[in-house]
Amino acid sequence: MTRLRAVGLALLAPLIAVVVSVLVTTAVIAAAGSSPGDFWDAMFSNPLPRIRVNIVNQAAIIYISAVAAAIAFRMNLFNIGLEGQYTIASFAAASFAGAAYLSGFLNVAVAILIAALVGAAWSGIAGILKTTRGVSEVISTIMLNSIAITLVGYLLNRYGVHEGNTVHTTNLEKSSKLTGFTPYEARDGQIWALCLLAVLVGVGFWVLLSKTRFGFDLRASGQSETAALASGVNPKRMVVTAMLLSGGVAGLIWMPALFGAASSYGTSFQAGLGFTGLAVALLGRNRPIGMAFGAVLFAFLTAQSNTLTFSTDISPSIVQITQGIAVLAVVVAYEIVRRWRSRLEQRDVAKELAPVGPGTAGATA
């Protein structure tokens, strides 16, 4: 019974969040003078093959971003800097791969390694500032985001290939482009080969956290730094390691797209994935499976919203509101459920401890 109740309570919060975001979205559409019915019809129609492929690809890169956020979250760190980390890492990897010092798979592998290292280095700045100077990682990573984005803009302008009004890094050679999986016809697009990275990252995250000493230390330090310190964990080293790992994974975010479709860093670069990842990590409670659901949900909303332009007069950006509300609603709902659960537990404890027999009521405070 208690186990059933625990499962029910765990599912309650996401359920509340979905209901609230559906209600708010409907209200906003109605307030803007459009038909909510049309909107939900379009959103819940069976996705076209092209959109299904798109959902898988987007879910994969959002998932990598969510894992990157979760590594830091589990250590009680806020890596708001995913955005900057994957921007600068993607630029570095695209530049290296485009320069074609190596060829074929070796080029791809080294470029991915570079992406991870650059991402880790960028987040490491925040980690070191936190441990040596006590600078809050929230503020430093926000600053590092802006610095990374302007720095990349400058480098791209200076060293990139200019074509008309656009600029991008050197395109990949043919041998470094990875052929993906084509589930439907060729015009519906490919599922990128490196979407496998998402699976690897997810499994790696689960193994690291649940099956290793390091993962235990990480979670312990996240829950109580003093307790972790007492059991021999060096909290400063944990902070730096968690930031490095988080940034390293963040560096991988855009790699599937780079080698699968974009083939250079430029106008094809998809910005904003860092914040999407943060949102999905919150939605999925930093759990590998929960985040997978969150990533698919977000990818579905984003990809499916493109059909809105054909069938309704509603702009696709409405799903940004849905996503934002979902995140806010889920964190509020978890808090409500947590309070409710602790009250239930207290009541249970009180019931267990209550002395049997009349006349002794009130002994449990």
Added chain:
Amino acid sequence: MSRYLNHWYVYVLGGIAAVSLVRIVSDTDDITSAGTIRAAIIATCPILMAALGGLWAERAGVVNIGLEGQMILGTWGAAFFTYHYGPWVGVIGAALFGIIGGLLHAIATVTFGVDHIVSGVAINLIGAGAATFLAEAVFPDLEGGGPRQLIGLETPTQVTIPGISDAALDLAGKHWFFVSDVAAFVGALTTRVSTLSIVVFALVLVSAYVLWRTSFGLRLRSCGENPQAAETLGVNVYLYKYIAVIISGALAGIGGGFLALVSSSGFNTGQTGGRGYIGLAAMIFGNWRPGGLLMGALTFGYTDSLRLRNAEAVHALLLLLAVGLIAYAVYQVVRGQRRAAVGVTAVGAALLVWYVSTDSVPRDFTSMTPYVTTLFVLALGTQRLRMPAADGRPYQKGSAG
């Protein structure tokens, strides 16, 4: 010597003299021209509003990362209400839309005890999404509007003080040492000043007065320092936190409105460009104090405006910064902090080398200035920065005693 170091006007006079000297040595009149100062004031105002919004919230113990989202909401509100009812209703509309963001943040963080950063991130997502959606839904049907913009809005009136304005600008044009720099400043303050800018600076004074000179302000700040103690003294902590976060949202919204009405000629999607975050940085730079955040916002606004004007001026700024750092190092030696002085001197010398060895600074580097400065200030000065003691901690009613 130390007797003089305690007077702020000594610094101001010294600062003006240094700037003026750099202007003449580097032959770039644009670093203190009336045009630059005017642009700097316009660039400062939105940052200042965001910073002030951050101050209100954090003084009551709520970290407001959602300033950016509230600003974005403000840009839309300002555009919509200005189009229909004129600029002053537009400013109120901007504040109202900012309040929506602030209220959401207050409900999540105060009532439900959600982590402040988490809620702020969500509000930024919602703000950006809502403004984009509302713009696409509403603006294409309006005159001068499109799915991503609404231009040709009426701006708040501008004020020129006749006589003083002309005389000052005339004097500024002479490019004399010191005198012309002061004249340019006076000229910028008396020529075509937007009334909204005046309101913005007035709000800083009002906030400083209310927060530090009234019992309301004392109670509000006590919620940020020690909410348990405040509650035992009968302060309604939740109410004060709500008021603070709502005011915070309103101020950020007005900052957004300023961007749409004064800084540019209308609404554009993505117009805030991270100014909410720069405002937060200015507030931290200013050590959670009104005077400090004013300095921070002015510094960031000035660099922001130079970026848009003249590449040579930015290059001259390197020299100014180098001179400033070396002067600061001397000050540190006088105070006996020899080791700290070495680092500062090294940075100053490096900038000097950079100045001598190049002819211009890439524009991108200028836009990085606020962020790099904040990182340095945080890294070097965390020991001296003091944020409200209970800032960012969730507080549940009735947890005192």
